[in-house]
Amino acid sequence: MLSPCVNILRSCMAPAMFLGWILLPKLASAATDVNSVQALITTGKVAELKALGRDVLPVMARLYELSDEARRAQIAQTFYALGWKSAEAKRVLMKDAHTQNQQLRLQVQWALGRVSSDSDVVELLLNNMQNDANPLFRDKAACALASDQIHLTEKQKVRLYEGLIQALGDAKMDVRRIAMLALNIQTGQTKGFNPEAPIADRDAKIREWKKWLEEYKSNLY
Secondary structure: OOOHHHHHHHHHHHHHHHHHHHHHHHHHHHHHHHHHHHHHHHOOOHHHHHHHOOOHHHHHHHHHHHOOHHHHHHHHHHHHHHOOOOHHHHHHHHOOOOOOOHHHHHHHHHHHHHHOOOHHHHHHHHHHHHHOOOHHHHHHHHHHHHHOOOOOOOOOHHHHHHHHHHHOOOOOHHHHHHHHHHHHHHHOOOOOOOOOOOHHHHHHHHHHHHHHHHHHHHOOO
């Protein structure tokens, strides 16, 4: 005959074991989902990922955190392709915004504006465009500012334009050139700015750009 203590122990274990059996299929299903998401990323099946809906985004962010640099670059590329705003995606991508791994850095810079409209993303890319030691990273940050800030409102673009106009006065000719290209793509204008012109000529054109920006802002407020 079992002691009362043993009977009590068994009565306590039974619900816990029952709960475990209930949860097991859900946990297995979750693991399968993660594996499925990873497989879709690896094979570049963006349409299938989109079909899963936005719930896939935190799963991708978690996979990003657990991955090596090569796989993180692939996940960043997938965030770019999806083009969905995601606080989780922004959070993990920002950690690699200054990596020296070339492939990862480029994918991150391109992806950031396609997952977020936050002002710190624009600030980071403006800083990378002007101050990174690697000319390639500067150039591709300008590309991201020119073409990949897809969630910005017209008011949010004010800071983007301010930063690009400010960069027209940069001491580095390549920064002046890429800032002008980004402005041209964003606005369809150049105002005759030549990054190789004498400084007096450049300053005159920068004043024109600043006047244009004031007019732009006055139409928003």
